[in-house]
Amino acid sequence: MRSSTTARRAATAALALSLTVLTAACGNAGALKAPAPAPPRTTAPSAPAAPAAASAPEKVRDAFAGLQATLGESCTPGNCAYFLGRVHDELHRMDRAMKADPKGPGHFPEPIAAIAKLDGELGGDSAFENLKKHQSTLISTRDEINTWMQDHPDDYR
Structure with a gap:
């Protein structure tokens, strides 16, 4: 039991380290944020646009x-x-x-x-x-x- 807990902790630490290295390499250290929620819709949805293929022969x-x-x-x-x-x-x-x-x-x-x-x-x-x-x-x-x-x-x- 103790070895599986240790293995999980090691995997979690390795994942966290990988994410830190990846974001630092991309120049976005600390930029791992959840996407902002979409603003609430205040108008009725517009009619869907006609597919482009429908107008092309x-x-x-x-x-x-x-x-x-x-x-x-x-x-x-x-x-x-x-x-x-x-x-x-x-x-x-x-x-x-x-x-x-x-x-x-x-x-x-x-x-x-x-x-x-x-x-x-x-x-x-x-x-x-x-x-x-x-x-x-x-x-x-x-x-x-x-x-x-x-x-x-x-x-x-």
Whole structure:
């Protein structure tokens, strides 16, 4: 019992000595104080600021990563509605990113035209039944854009 008490006292003394040496080396001897408490709030909290990312357009590479993530999926009985909806959403995410890109939409003519053609066939209807009806066009548009992007690596790296 006596040896554990002695060991604790020695450890405490060593810690105190280390802190003293550390603060003296930093030129702040005796400056180890608890931080001052925050002043009491006298006004109502302001509305949180909008995140900076919300105002900046999404980068093409990030949108392309989302589109590529659909390549390993397929329309199975349990997830067909989810899958087709996701492919549709990711294509439009790409469309928005390409149109907002600093290089301008003219840099991405083929993918933007492919999405416009798809939209024409869908007639503005993104319901599962319509996506299912146009499934082959939806998937071929995704694959066409994937191939185009693979040929333009400077746009997604």
